[in-house]
Amino acid sequence: xxxxxxxxxxxxxxxxxxxxxxxxxxxxxxxxxxxxxxxxxxxxxxxxxxxxxxxxxxxxxxxxxxxxxxxxxxxxxxxxxxxxxxxxxxxxxxxxxxxxxxxxxxxxxxxxxxxxxxxxxxxxxxxxxxxxxxxxxxxxxxxxxxxxxxxxxxxxxxxxxxxxxxxxxxxxxxxxxxxxxxxxxxxxxxxxxxxxxxxxxxxxxxxxxxxxxxxxxxxxxxxxxxxxxxxxxxxxxxxxxxxxxxxxxxxxxxxxxxxxxxxxxxxxxxxxxxxxxxxxxxxxxxxxxxxxxxxxxxxxxxxxxxx
Amino acid sequence: xxxxxxxxxxxxxxxxxxxxxxxxxxxxxxxxxxxxxxxxxxxxxxxxxxxxxxxxxxxxxxxxxxxxxxxxxxxxxxxxxxxxxxxxxxxxxxxxxxxxxxxxxxxxxxxxxxxxxxxxxxxxxxxxxxxxxxxxxxxxxxxxxxxxxxxxxxxxxxxxxxxxxxxxxxxxxxxxxxxxxxxxxxxxxxxxxxxxxxxxxxxxxxxxxxxxxxxxxxxxxxxxxxxxxxxxxxxxxxxxxxxxxxxxxxxxxxxxxxxxxxxxxxxxxxxxxxxxxxxxxxxxxxxxxxxxxxxxxxxxxxxxxxxxxxxxxxxxxxxxxxxxxxxxxxxxxxxxxxxxxxxxxxxxxxxxxxxxxxxxxxxxxxxxxxxxxx
Numbered sequence: 001x002x003x004x005x006x007x008x009x010x011x012x013x014x015x016x017x018x019x020x021x022x023x024x025x026x027x028x029x030x031x032x033x034x035x036x037x038x039x040x041x042x043x044x045x046x047x048x049x050x051x052x053x054x055x056x057x058x059x060x061x062x063x064x065x066x067x068x069x070x071x072x073x074x075x076x077x078x079x080x081x082x083x084x085x086x087x088x089x090x091x092x093x094x095x096x097x098x099x100x101x102x103x104x105x106x107x108x109x110x111x112x113x114x115x116x117x118x119x120x121x122x123x124x125x126x127x128x129x130x131x132x133x134x135x136x137x138x139x140x141x142x143x144x145x146x147x148x149x150x151x152x153x154x155x156x157x158x159x160x161x162x163x164x165x166x167x168x169x170x171x172x173x174x175x176x177x178x179x180x181x182x183x184x185x186x187x188x189x190x191x192x193x194x195x196x197x198x199x200x201x202x203x204x205x206x207x208x209x210x211x212x213x214x215x216x217x218x219x220x221x222x223x224x225x226x227x228x229x230x231x232x233x234x235x236x237x238x239x240x241x242x243x244x245x246x247x248x249x250x251x252x253x254x255x256x257x258x259x260x261x262x263x264x265x266x267x268x269x270x271x272x273x274x275x276x277x278x279x280x281x282x283x284x285x286x287x288x289x290x291x292x293x294x295x296x297x298x299x300x301x302x303x304x305x306x307x
Numbered sequence: 308x309x310x311x312x313x314x315x316x317x318x319x320x321x322x323x324x325x326x327x328x329x330x331x332x333x334x335x336x337x338x339x340x341x342x343x344x345x346x347x348x349x350x351x352x353x354x355x356x357x358x359x360x361x362x363x364x365x366x367x368x369x370x371x372x373x374x375x376x377x378x379x380x381x382x383x384x385x386x387x388x389x390x391x392x393x394x395x396x397x398x399x400x401x402x403x404x405x406x407x408x409x410x411x412x413x414x415x416x417x418x419x420x421x422x423x424x425x426x427x428x429x430x431x432x433x434x435x436x437x438x439x440x441x442x443x444x445x446x447x448x449x450x451x452x453x454x455x456x457x458x459x460x461x462x463x464x465x466x467x468x469x470x471x472x473x474x475x476x477x478x479x480x481x482x483x484x485x486x487x488x489x490x491x492x493x494x495x496x497x498x499x500x501x502x503x504x505x506x507x508x509x510x511x512x513x514x515x516x517x518x519x520x521x522x523x524x525x526x527x528x529x530x531x532x533x534x535x536x537x538x539x540x541x542x543x544x545x546x547x548x549x550x551x552x553x554x555x556x557x558x559x560x561x562x563x564x565x566x567x568x569x570x571x572x573x574x575x576x577x578x579x580x581x582x583x584x585x586x587x588x589x590x591x592x593x594x595x596x597x598x599x600x601x602x603x604x605x606x607x608x609x610x611x612x613x614x615x616x617x618x619x620x621x622x623x624x625x626x627x628x629x630x631x632x633x634x635x636x637x638x639x640x641x642x643x644x645x646x647x648x649x650x651x652x653x654x655x656x657x658x659x660x661x662x663x664x665x666x667x668x669x670x671x672x673x674x675x676x677x678x679x680x681x
Contacts, residue, residue, distance in 0.1 A: 009525065009529055012528060013524070013525050013528060016524065016528075017521060020524075021517060021521065115355070115357075118355055118358060119359065121565065138527075138528045141527065211516075211517075215517070215520060216516045216519065216520035216543045216546070217520075217543075217546060218516070220355065220358060220514075220516065220542070221354070221355055221385065222514040222515065223516050225516070256517075257521055257525070259518075259521075260510075260518065260521045260522040260524075260525040261521075263506075263507075263508040263509065263522075263525070263678065264506060264522075264525035264526055264529045264531075265529065268507075268677070268678045268679035269679050269681065270681070271509055271679075272511060275511055
């Protein structure tokens with residue numbers, strides 16, 4: 001049934017891991033990139049992600065349809081985003097502090113409502129087998145790609161194109177780079193940011209639904225190990241470009257698969273160190289790509305972390 | 308300028324005196340509030356109590372206790388192994404009148420239970436898994452079950468089911484109880500076929516859903532076709548394993564509902580019996596021994612009913628081994644046995660029975676286990 005693939009298991013696991021683990025990172029970071037390009041930081045996406053995971057699972061179980069669950073997760077994620085965007089509109093509200101509050105609030109609310117859904121088994125989102133050309137079962141397993149992964153990559157490309165080439169993109173960028181210039185152009189800055197944050201929230205909700213409805217595919221209170229928070233950090237790493245966000249997520253997912261994969265082929269010493277691989281890699285790349293002259297050039301000028 | 312409420316010394320003394328007074332009142336009154344309404348028992352869990360795992364096994368035990376007449380049960384879940392558990396215990400004692408507490412997570416013992424026990428001498432603290440010694444307070448007890456025997460029986464079912472001769476184990480942390488489970492699982496399988504190896508992956512934490520799924524996938528990629536685990540909630544490992552076509556051996560609780568066709572058997576806790584015995588002893592006014600241990604024969608653990616994938620030969624060996632274990636004196640770790648680094652852990656003729664306290668400080672993986680403790 002299975003073929004002995006020995007050490008080939010490691011690159012294969014990294015590939016499979018990149019595909020399986022990266023999807024929530026892609027959705028959350030692309031969403032956050034949109035939000036931050038409009039000049040606002042939403043740190044609460046971890047809470048949105050957890051709530052999306054819970055609501056997606058609960059609705060999928062109740063309606064017996066993973067797709068309706070996914071829609072529900074996006075909807076609740078959008079509500080969280082709208083809430084953040086609306087409160088931040090009020091004078092003298094700090095978006096970072098509010099984000100932290102929302103992060104804790106979202107998780108707590110999800111745990112509260114999610115209690116009855118820990119045991120039931122909800123339907124999963126479908127996957128597409130891209131490994132038909134291989135007769136090695138491990139390759140087929142690694143290349144079972146969820147539709148959301150493909151959607152995530154497409155989304156990253158579309159968002160990049162949108163920011164660069166469309167009027168909506170320009171509006172978002174202006175609002176993010178200079179609120180004064182935007183106002184001079186007659187753009188309602190707060191409205192742009194409100195909807196950018198809402199979009200980011202909806203995407204984070206979808207990222208959460210991926211966790212509970214596909215991989216690992218069940219709801220419990222430990223479902224997120226900080227993916228939402230890490231994805232927000234990836235946005236800075238990716239220099240606010242959605243397409244780079246997708247690359248960064250893939251890298252992060254692949255590196256995360258290194259620890260289990262190495263143990264499975266018998267490299268068992270020091271696994272705690274391998275588990276730190278994604279973070280070491282991120283740190284290394286940040287140092288390698290940093291520069292004293294053009295360090296934060298890509299950062300939107302209105303962001304409260306750069307001001 | 309800003310008014311942040313900071314308690315001055317007088318207010319602080321007043322409020323602490325109030326708390327101390329409350330505590331004193333409940334200890335002066337015979338049995339406090341509790342005796343009036345029978346016995347109040349408190350259960351504290353580290354995770355959600357319906358996680359298909361460790362916490363669920365304890366909550367099922369608590370549900371049995373609830374049925375005993377005259378006993379009131381209070382529960383709190385998701386209590387971290389920090390000073391939070393002390394607050395929970397104190398509120399159960401002072402407000403619910405609990406006089407028998409079961410804080411079930413390993414990390415509650417030291418320093419939290421040990422800190423509170425001298426303060427509440429009328430309360431009995433029963434902790435799961437800790438090593439009680441003579442130096443500890445007398446109103447503290449420790450109980451645990453020899454679930455390694457269950458993993459040995461899991462191993463027998465796995466040994467018959469595996470075709471690739473590779474079985475897998477997703478483990479949280481390399482602590483003695485986990486290592487004993489891994490070793491027992493392999494030795495059970497080797498009782499069927501001595502060429503079987505067991506691949507172990509440590510995830511580093513008790514509950515890490517994505518990493519557990521990744522570990523299961525990595526094992527499947529290496530041709531492992533039977534899997535078990537020792538993490539808080541086995542649901543993710545079981546579902547992912549079944550998705551990759553692996554046979555499953557359960558742990559903590561019965562997970563057969565998750566994949567009935569693939570589920571062979573499982574090592575389950577049977578806390579209902581343990582808790583009933585302890586609560587009944589307390590109701591009769593007897594003292595529970597400070598150090599309680601038990602295995603299959605004492606009813607501390609049980610096996611899930613064998614699944615449809617278990618062959619006739621497997622069933623026979625499983626049942627005869629179970630009967631031998633039930634007679635008592637069975638040793639999983641017996642010589643000649645080496646660890647997977649080549650050191651001798653049991654000399655020829657040497658055997659460690661399940662009751663041997665030395666097993667509770669195990670720090671090696673036996674020959675045939677692919678993995679490392681650090």
